[in-house]
Amino acid sequence: MKKKIVYIGNKLAVHGHNPTTIDTLSELFIQEGYPIIAASSKRNKVFRILDMMQTVIKHSRTADFVVIDTYSTANFWYSLIISQLCRVLKIRYIPFLHGGDLPKRLKRNPHLCRMIFENSYKNVVPSAYLMDQFQKNNIPNLMQIPNFLELDQYSFKERKTIKPRLLWVRAFAALYNPKMAVDVAESLKNRYPDVELCMIGPDKDGSWDEVKKYAALKKVDVRFTGKLTKGEWTALASDYDVFISTSHFDNMPVSVMEAMALGLAVVTTNVGGIPFLLENDVDACLVADNDVAGMVNAIKIVIESPEKAQKQIIAAHLKVQKMDWKEIKKQWEVLFED
CATH class of the missing domain: 3.40.50 (Rossmann fold)
Structure with missing residues (x-):
């Protein structure tokens, strides 16, 4: 029993x-x-x-x-x-x-x-x-x-070219540094006038209004969707190519794992557990905390070196396969039945 x-x-x-x-x-x-x-x-x-x-x-x-x-x-x-x-x-x-x-x-x-x-x-x-x-x-x-995904809920999309279409998924809270995403999009506009930024997530500490006002001040056109279900946001992800994570600290963020499963190129701050989950230039691009210029340069490399980006995307997708619930549940069974 x-x-x-x-x-x-x-x-x-x-x-x-x-x-x-x-x-x-x-x-x-x-x-x-x-x-x-x-x-x-x-x-x-x-x-x-x-x-x-x-x-x-x-x-x-x-x-x-x-x-x-x-x-x-x-x-x-x-x-x-x-x-x-x-x-x-x-x-x-x-x-x-x-x-x-x-x-x-x-x-x-x-x-x-x-x-x-x-x-x-x-x-x-x-x-x-x-x-x-x-x-x-x-x-x-x-x-x-490890944290896990039910991988059958995620559709991997092959991206032969990478365009400046950025996706950010997290609760709007200061610890996740959402304003950095706006700064990155603003800087990218100088090189890619067609840059797009979509930010998905609910408000947690009042940051939602702050970021909307900040984007308006910076004249950055941001798509704010609010909270979406997993099915809604993963479907929307097919319209974007680069997943950006701007957190000041993190553990093993499920949103990043989901991006890996969806085939998005991942560019993230190198904080907390991120370097234990991802390897720079192997399956993602890692930049210093709050380093807007570093993230902008990393995104430029992803866009302008599609072959390199493809290798990283494939490596990330292979890594996340090991985090499927079908595998992780065996470890919980060992714990409970030991």
């Missing part, structure tokens, strides 16, 4: 938020036959934490594991509360580590982090970057299980 799993995280896609890991992974676990209890979808943060706690207590005698989506910012605190509740109730818990800024959390709150991570059954790490950082901090019980 499959193990019973209580999955704790921000299950907020039902309220129009972008789906997070708990939204996607809990459903896939159900498809694999695992009894899953997921919490919480409460809008209010206080009510959400209370619901998480109540769910763990309610199922404490029957749950085999509690999986906790663990982030570096405000959501770190529910991970702390739920993990310590699991300790009191003597339930095996598994933090699933997200967020490229978790290493800073280890430094800021070492005692609290050790309360979570040193008492867990396993600490699941999706990227080699976080694995490296946690090992350097002597965190035990580490197990790397």
Whole structure:
């Protein structure tokens, strides 16, 4: 019989938020036959934490594991509360580590982090970057299980020529540095007057209005779509050739993996877990954080050296094949059945 799993995280896609890991992974676990209890979808943060706690207590005698989506910012605190509740109730818990800024959390709150991570059954790490950082901090019980895609949901498009059609996909938030995308498009206009920029994603911290005003000030024509479903944005991606990621820090971004699966040329800032996912000039172009000129030059090379771009696109597509759910699910099975 499959193990019973209580999955704790921000299950907020039902309220129009972008789906997070708990939204996607809990459903896939159900498809694999695992009894899953997921919490919480409460809008209010206080009510959400209370619901998480109540769910763990309610199922404490029957749950085999509690999986906790663990982030570096405000959501770190529910991970702390739920993990310590699991300790009191003597339930095996598994933090699933997200967020490229978790290493800073280890430094800021070492005692609290050790309360979570040193008492867990396993600490699941999706990227080699976080694995490296946690090992350097002597965190035990580490197990790397990469982020995944359901590759049958993505259509690879062969791009024999690359045009200055840029796609940016992320929530509008300062940490993802969306204004940089506008600056890049503005600079490219000098060489490619037909440059296009499409920015897809919901507002997270007020950056949406700021970027729209910034684009108007810079006289850059940007297509703002707002939040789209996965099917909608991946279909729209066929109209574009270059995927740009402008984040200040990152872990193992699914949006970049999706771009690799779709056959887009990837140009990204070389931050956090990116150099552990991609190799410069092999399967992507990597530039320094906030380096507008560097990203512009990289895009120029991609456009004007189509053979080189094709090699990178193919290499990226081959790499992402190893991240298909059909392969990754085997690693979760080993964890749960060990």
